[in-house]
Amino acid sequence: MTAAHTDPADKKPARAGWRAALSTVVFGLLLGGFAVEATARWVLDRGMDFDLEMWKYARDLKRVSANPAIGHEHQPGTSGTYMGVPVRINSQGLRDREFAPAPPAGVTRVVMLGDSVTFGWGVRDADTPSKLLESALNTGLARPAWEVMNTGVGNYNTAMEVAWFFDHGPQLKPDIVVLNYFINDAEPTPRRKEAGWRQHSYAAVMFYSAIDKVDRQYFGKADWKRYYGDLYRVDAPGWRAAQQAVGRLARWCRENNVRLLIANYPELHALKPYPFQPVTDAVAQMAAANNVPFVDLRPGVEALKPETLWVSPTDAHPNRTANLRFAAQLRQAVLQSAPGTTPAPNLRIH
Structure with a gap:
């Protein structure tokens, strides 16, 4: 009996069919991915989504x-x-105009350290806290006597701001340093890496943002009130790092005859009653422990409806209205901390 013989040519149609099916699937996936990405970029992106x-x-x-x-x-x-707001970074890495290495004679230089609130997320250059403070300080003067430098960077925490200052701040020749503090500045320093594929995809950003929101709302991920409260546990590493950074900055300022001021910005979702007063008190105690004047900026806005202070209905960063109120309080605090004055120890300014 002769063994059955299969002609290799008989397998060619099957192989060709399998390859054609695989090519169709791959092409469909690529086309679908392109369609999703195109929709995210040119249909869903309206230029006002915070995460994007x-x-x-x-x-x-x-x-x-x-x-x-x-x-x-x-x-x-x-x-x-x-x-919807133009942003330009100068040659010094700041969202500001260009500055000379040292302030002109007779001009007091204020360096504002901070995160996206100080940076002025969602507002124009002229409406950032730094520029509104500079305008308020120079109002009524025959010639400008104050320079206020905006060194804020989005997603910084206090430890990062102080690290940035020690790399760059002394060269700026400040007379006054204002450490602008927001409630999330006790977050641990993130591990930032070079961009991966996700960071080139609008659709991926939208997808992971949506997953995070659903997770927070329906699956027990800490809500914003509990999240912020947990940042200030005694053993929280970010809060410990923030306190150490402030102590280091305060020592440098004393040794170099530079005035230091800590300004605390409120979380703008709820102002009266304010759910984070214990956090404000903790920051004030940190300032007092380092003999640094402290100003709480919430009183300047607490009588207003929170949503009137936001840059958009879904983004509670301070808008021009809020920053004008903050700048008025900062002006008073800066003048009380200016060279030639003698601020009282543990001064708490309202």
């Missing part, structure tokens, strides 16, 4: 810092439009 705009800002204007303690920093000479 913050991602664009990080992608376009930031780079990984050579100092791991800083994490990321602005890329000098870059620009873009975010939340």
Whole structure:
């Protein structure tokens, strides 16, 4: 009996069919992915989604810092439009005009350290806390006597801000340093890496943002009140790092005859009653422990409806209205901390 013989040519149609099916699937996936990405970019993106705009800002204007303690920093000479607002980064890596290495004779220089609130997320250059403070300080003067430098960077915490200052701040020749504090500044320093594939996809950003929101609302991930409260546990690493950073900055300022002021910005979702007063008190105690004047900026806005202070209905960063109120309080605090004055120890300014 002769064994059955299969002609190799008989397998060719099957192989060709399998390859055609696989090619069809791959092509369909690629086409579907392209359609999803195109929809995210040109249909869903209206230029006012917080997560997407913050991602664009990080992608376009930031780079990984050579100092791991800083994490990321602005890329000098870059620009873009975010939340409908133009943003330009100068040659010094600041969202501000260009500054001389030292202030002109007779001019007091204020360096504002901070995060996206100080940076002025969602507002124009002139409406950032730094520029409104500069305008308020110089109002009525025959010639400008104050320079206020905006060194705020989005997604910084206090430890990162202080690390940035020790790399760059002394060269700016400040007379006064204002450490602008927001409730999330006790977060641990993130591990920032070079961009991966996700950071080139609008659809991926929207997808992971949606997953995070659903997780928070329906599956027990800490809500914002509980999340912020947990940052200030005694054993919380970010809060310990923030306190250590403030102590280091306070010592440097005393040794170099530079005035230091800590300004606390309120979380703008609820102002009266304010759910985070214990956090404000903890920051005030940190300032007092370092003999640093402290100003609580909530009284300037607590009589207003919170939503009137936001840059958009879904983004509670301070708008121009809020920043004007903050600048008025900061003006008083800065004048009381100016060179030539004698601020009382543990001064708490309201």
